[in-house]
Amino acid sequence: MTVDTRHIPIRSDVDIVEARVATRALATRVGFSSTDQVLIATAVSEIARNIVEYALSGEILVAPMDSGRKGVEIIARDDGPGIVDLSKALEEGFTTRRGLGMGLPGARRLMDEFDITSKVGRGTVVRMRKWLS
Amino acid sequence: MRVPILKQGNYLIASIQSALSDEDLIQLHDDLAQRVGKYRSKGVIVDVTVLDVMDSFATRTLRDLAQSVRLRGAETVIVGIQPEVAFAMVQLGLELGNVHTALDLEEGLELMGGLPV
Numbered sequence: 001m002t003v004d005t006r007h008i009p010i011r012s013d014v015d016i017v018e019a020r021v022a023t024r025a026l027a028t029r030v031g032f033s034s035t036d037q038v039l040i041a042t043a044v045s046e047i048a049r050n051i052v053e054y055a056l057s058g059e060i061l062v063a064p065m066d067s068g069r070k071g072v073e074i075i076a077r078d079d080g081p082g083i084v085d086l087s088k089a090l091e092e093g094f095t096t097r098r099g100l101g102m103g104l105p106g107a108r109r110l111m112d113e114f115d116i117t118s119k120v121g122r123g124t125v126v127r128m129r130k131w132l133s
Numbered sequence: 134m135r136v137p138i139l140k141q142g143n144y145l146i147a148s149i150q151s152a153l154s155d156e157d158l159i160q161l162h163d164d165l166a167q168r169v170g171k172y173r174s175k176g177v178i179v180d181v182t183v184l185d186v187m188d189s190f191a192t193r194t195l196r197d198l199a200q201s202v203r204l205r206g207a208e209t210v211i212v213g214i215q216p217e218v219a220f221a222m223v224q225l226g227l228e229l230g231n232v233h234t235a236l237d238l239e240e241g242l243e244l245m246g247g248l249p250v
Contacts, residue, residue: 013155020186021152038185038217039224045188046225049155092226106189106225 003029003064008048010078011057016048019060023074030064030072031132040072040130043107047076047126050103055080055123071112071131082120090116136161138168143175144245146238149183155190162198169205176245177202180238182213192227199232208233208248212241 006022008015024041032040044060051058058078065071083089092105104126108114111128118124134157139146145168147161165177179195181187187195199209210233214222222228233248235241 017152017154024185035217035220038215038221041186042188042221042225045186045190049188049190103189109226110221110224 005061005063008060008062009057010048010051010060010076013049013052016045016052019048019062020045023060023062023072026062026064027072027130030070032072032130036130036132039110040074043110043128043130044074044076046103046107046110047074047128051076051078051080053103054078058123065129065131069131071129073127073129074111076126077123079123082122083116083118083124084120086116086118136164138164140168140172140174143173144242145169145172145174145177146180147177148180148238151183152186153184153191155194158191158194162194162201165198166201166205169202169207175207176248177207177209178238178241178245179209179211180213180241181211181218182215182237184218185215187214187218187222187227189225189227192222192229196230196232199229208245210235210241210244210248212236212238 006026008019008022020041023044024037027037027040048060055078061075063073065073090104111130113129115127134151136147136149202209212235235244
Protein backbone atom coordinates (compact mmCIF):
# COMPACT_ATOMS: atom_id res chain seq x y z
CA MET A 1 0.00 0.00 0.00
CA THR A 2 1.44 3.36 -0.93
CA VAL A 3 0.79 6.33 1.27
CA ASP A 4 0.61 9.67 -0.49
CA THR A 5 2.45 12.74 0.68
CA ARG A 6 0.15 15.41 2.00
CA HIS A 7 0.65 19.09 1.43
CA ILE A 8 -1.31 21.51 3.60
CA PRO A 9 -1.17 25.29 3.05
CA ILE A 10 -1.21 27.09 6.40
CA ARG A 11 -2.90 30.50 6.45
CA SER A 12 -5.25 30.51 9.43
CA ASP A 13 -6.13 28.63 12.60
CA VAL A 14 -8.57 26.44 10.64
CA ASP A 15 -5.61 25.11 8.62
CA ILE A 16 -3.95 24.02 11.87
CA VAL A 17 -6.87 21.63 12.41
CA GLU A 18 -6.57 20.44 8.81
CA ALA A 19 -2.83 19.79 9.28
CA ARG A 20 -3.50 17.78 12.43
CA VAL A 21 -6.19 15.65 10.80
CA ALA A 22 -4.10 14.98 7.68
CA THR A 23 -1.05 14.10 9.78
CA ARG A 24 -2.93 11.71 12.01
CA ALA A 25 -4.50 9.98 8.98
CA LEU A 26 -1.11 9.55 7.34
CA ALA A 27 0.53 8.33 10.57
CA THR A 28 -2.26 5.77 10.90
CA ARG A 29 -1.65 4.45 7.39
CA VAL A 30 2.11 4.22 8.00
CA GLY A 31 1.28 1.97 10.95
CA PHE A 32 1.97 4.13 14.00
CA SER A 33 0.29 3.25 17.29
CA SER A 34 -2.53 5.53 18.38
CA THR A 35 -0.24 7.03 21.05
CA ASP A 36 2.38 7.91 18.42
CA GLN A 37 -0.31 9.23 16.05
CA VAL A 38 -1.35 11.70 18.73
CA LEU A 39 2.25 12.68 19.54
CA ILE A 40 2.98 13.39 15.85
CA ALA A 41 -0.30 15.28 15.31
CA THR A 42 0.40 17.36 18.43
CA ALA A 43 3.90 18.24 17.19
CA VAL A 44 2.40 19.32 13.85
CA SER A 45 -0.20 21.41 15.67
CA GLU A 46 2.54 23.28 17.54
CA ILE A 47 4.63 24.08 14.47
CA ALA A 48 1.55 24.94 12.37
CA ARG A 49 0.51 27.41 15.04
CA ASN A 50 3.99 28.94 14.96
CA ILE A 51 3.50 29.60 11.24
CA VAL A 52 0.12 31.30 11.80
CA GLU A 53 1.43 33.33 14.75
CA TYR A 54 4.74 34.49 13.37
CA ALA A 55 4.83 34.06 9.61
CA LEU A 56 1.11 34.42 8.76
CA SER A 57 1.36 31.87 5.99
CA GLY A 58 3.36 28.85 4.97
CA GLU A 59 2.95 25.17 4.27
CA ILE A 60 3.34 21.78 5.86
CA LEU A 61 4.36 18.63 4.04
CA VAL A 62 3.71 15.27 5.62
CA ALA A 63 5.45 12.38 3.90
CA PRO A 64 5.82 8.69 4.64
CA MET A 65 9.38 7.32 4.79
CA ASP A 66 10.06 3.78 3.69
CA SER A 67 13.71 3.24 2.88
CA GLY A 68 14.50 0.26 5.04
CA ARG A 69 12.91 1.87 8.04
CA LYS A 70 9.38 3.18 8.14
CA GLY A 71 8.45 6.51 9.52
CA VAL A 72 7.02 9.90 8.82
CA GLU A 73 8.73 13.13 7.85
CA ILE A 74 7.22 16.55 8.33
CA ILE A 75 8.52 19.70 6.72
CA ALA A 76 7.09 23.07 7.73
CA ARG A 77 8.10 26.00 5.60
CA ASP A 78 7.26 29.68 5.71
CA ASP A 79 8.41 32.97 4.19
CA GLY A 80 7.97 34.83 7.44
CA PRO A 81 10.34 37.15 9.27
CA GLY A 82 12.63 34.31 10.33
CA ILE A 83 13.98 33.72 13.81
CA VAL A 84 16.71 36.02 15.09
CA ASP A 85 17.87 33.87 18.00
CA LEU A 86 17.31 30.18 17.24
CA SER A 87 18.71 28.86 20.50
CA LYS A 88 16.38 31.17 22.39
CA ALA A 89 13.38 30.05 20.29
CA LEU A 90 14.19 26.46 21.27
CA GLU A 91 14.18 27.32 24.97
CA GLU A 92 11.11 26.18 26.82
CA GLY A 93 8.83 28.96 27.95
CA PHE A 94 10.28 31.53 25.59
CA THR A 95 7.65 33.33 23.57
CA THR A 96 7.14 36.71 21.99
CA ARG A 97 3.44 36.09 21.41
CA ARG A 98 0.34 34.77 23.10
CA GLY A 99 1.58 31.17 23.06
CA LEU A 100 3.09 29.26 25.93
CA GLY A 101 6.55 29.13 24.42
CA MET A 102 6.04 25.41 23.90
CA GLY A 103 5.91 25.38 20.11
CA LEU A 104 9.39 24.53 18.90
CA PRO A 105 10.81 22.86 22.04
CA GLY A 106 7.56 20.94 22.45
CA ALA A 107 7.58 19.65 18.88
CA ARG A 108 11.22 18.71 19.28
CA ARG A 109 10.42 16.69 22.38
CA LEU A 110 7.62 14.76 20.71
CA MET A 111 9.60 13.71 17.62
CA ASP A 112 12.73 11.54 17.11
CA GLU A 113 14.56 13.98 14.86
CA PHE A 114 14.18 17.74 14.72
CA ASP A 115 16.05 20.23 12.64
CA ILE A 116 15.43 23.92 12.07
CA THR A 117 16.95 26.48 9.77
CA SER A 118 15.92 30.10 9.68
CA LYS A 119 17.05 33.19 7.82
CA VAL A 120 16.01 36.58 9.09
CA GLY A 121 13.80 38.25 6.50
CA ARG A 122 13.56 35.03 4.47
CA GLY A 123 11.72 32.46 6.52
CA THR A 124 12.00 29.27 8.51
CA VAL A 125 12.11 25.58 7.70
CA VAL A 126 11.44 22.93 10.32
CA ARG A 127 12.13 19.31 9.42
CA MET A 128 11.15 16.59 11.83
CA ARG A 129 10.89 12.82 11.74
CA LYS A 130 9.47 10.02 13.76
CA TRP A 131 10.36 6.38 13.19
CA LEU A 132 8.10 3.40 13.56
CA SER A 133 9.51 1.44 16.48
CA MET B 134 -17.93 24.98 14.88
CA ARG B 135 -19.71 26.33 17.90
CA VAL B 136 -19.82 24.02 20.91
CA PRO B 137 -23.37 23.31 22.12
CA ILE B 138 -23.91 24.23 25.77
CA LEU B 139 -26.60 22.39 27.69
CA LYS B 140 -28.11 23.72 30.90
CA GLN B 141 -28.86 21.04 33.43
CA GLY B 142 -30.00 22.26 36.83
CA ASN B 143 -27.24 24.34 38.36
CA TYR B 144 -24.71 23.14 35.82
CA LEU B 145 -23.71 23.89 32.26
CA ILE B 146 -22.43 21.06 30.11
CA ALA B 147 -20.36 21.89 27.04
CA SER B 148 -19.93 18.81 24.85
CA ILE B 149 -17.28 19.33 22.23
CA GLN B 150 -18.49 17.55 19.08
CA SER B 151 -15.55 17.82 16.69
CA ALA B 152 -12.01 19.13 16.38
CA LEU B 153 -11.92 22.80 17.33
CA SER B 154 -10.02 25.67 15.81
CA ASP B 155 -8.40 28.28 18.04
CA GLU B 156 -11.31 30.63 17.32
CA ASP B 157 -13.83 27.96 18.37
CA LEU B 158 -11.99 27.48 21.66
CA ILE B 159 -11.95 31.19 22.38
CA GLN B 160 -15.65 31.33 21.52
CA LEU B 161 -16.32 28.52 24.00
CA HIS B 162 -14.45 30.44 26.69
CA ASP B 163 -16.51 33.58 26.03
CA ASP B 164 -19.83 31.71 25.80
CA LEU B 165 -19.30 29.89 29.09
CA ALA B 166 -18.10 32.94 30.99
CA GLN B 167 -21.22 34.77 29.82
CA ARG B 168 -23.73 31.96 30.43
CA VAL B 169 -22.52 31.22 33.93
CA GLY B 170 -23.91 34.64 34.78
CA LYS B 171 -27.03 34.37 32.66
CA TYR B 172 -28.14 31.07 34.24
CA ARG B 173 -26.50 31.67 37.63
CA SER B 174 -24.76 28.32 37.21
CA LYS B 175 -22.60 26.82 39.93
CA GLY B 176 -20.59 24.53 37.74
CA VAL B 177 -19.37 23.95 34.20
CA ILE B 178 -18.42 20.62 32.68
CA VAL B 179 -16.40 20.62 29.48
CA ASP B 180 -16.40 17.25 27.72
CA VAL B 181 -13.28 16.90 25.57
CA THR B 182 -13.71 13.19 24.75
CA VAL B 183 -13.63 13.77 20.98
CA LEU B 184 -10.47 15.90 21.00
CA ASP B 185 -7.57 13.82 19.71
CA VAL B 186 -5.05 16.62 20.13
CA MET B 187 -4.70 18.99 23.05
CA ASP B 188 -1.75 21.19 22.25
CA SER B 189 -0.35 24.13 24.20
CA PHE B 190 -2.98 26.54 22.92
CA ALA B 191 -5.95 24.28 23.76
CA THR B 192 -4.54 23.55 27.19
CA ARG B 193 -3.98 27.19 27.96
CA THR B 194 -7.43 28.17 26.72
CA LEU B 195 -9.11 25.53 28.91
CA ARG B 196 -7.05 26.71 31.89
CA ASP B 197 -8.07 30.32 31.20
CA LEU B 198 -11.68 29.22 30.77
CA ALA B 199 -11.69 27.53 34.20
CA GLN B 200 -10.13 30.63 35.72
CA SER B 201 -12.72 32.97 34.17
CA VAL B 202 -15.55 30.67 35.29
CA ARG B 203 -14.10 30.62 38.82
CA LEU B 204 -13.96 34.41 38.88
CA ARG B 205 -17.66 34.32 37.94
CA GLY B 206 -18.36 32.16 40.99
CA ALA B 207 -18.55 28.69 39.48
CA GLU B 208 -16.30 25.66 39.18
CA THR B 209 -15.13 23.83 36.04
CA VAL B 210 -14.49 20.15 35.51
CA ILE B 211 -12.78 18.97 32.33
CA VAL B 212 -13.87 15.44 31.47
CA GLY B 213 -12.88 12.86 28.88
CA ILE B 214 -9.19 13.51 28.23
CA GLN B 215 -8.16 10.44 26.22
CA PRO B 216 -5.21 8.33 27.40
CA GLU B 217 -3.08 9.13 24.31
CA VAL B 218 -3.86 12.82 24.70
CA ALA B 219 -2.90 12.70 28.38
CA PHE B 220 0.38 11.03 27.42
CA ALA B 221 1.15 13.66 24.77
CA MET B 222 0.36 16.46 27.23
CA VAL B 223 2.76 14.99 29.78
CA GLN B 224 5.46 14.65 27.11
CA LEU B 225 4.92 18.29 26.19
CA GLY B 226 5.05 19.37 29.81
CA LEU B 227 1.52 20.77 29.63
CA GLU B 228 -0.46 21.16 32.83
CA LEU B 229 -4.04 22.12 33.59
CA GLY B 230 -2.96 23.70 36.86
CA ASN B 231 -5.62 23.46 39.55
CA VAL B 232 -8.44 22.76 37.10
CA HIS B 233 -10.60 19.78 38.14
CA THR B 234 -10.66 16.77 35.84
CA ALA B 235 -12.73 13.59 35.77
CA LEU B 236 -12.73 10.45 33.66
CA ASP B 237 -16.07 11.04 31.95
CA LEU B 238 -19.31 13.01 32.16
CA GLU B 239 -20.78 10.72 34.82
CA GLU B 240 -17.79 11.10 37.13
CA GLY B 241 -17.64 14.80 36.32
CA LEU B 242 -21.20 15.30 37.56
CA GLU B 243 -20.42 13.28 40.66
CA LEU B 244 -17.31 15.36 41.37
CA MET B 245 -19.23 18.58 40.74
CA GLY B 246 -21.85 17.55 43.29
CA GLY B 247 -19.18 17.34 45.97
CA LEU B 248 -17.46 20.65 45.19
CA PRO B 249 -17.97 23.54 47.60
CA VAL B 250 -19.66 26.13 45.41
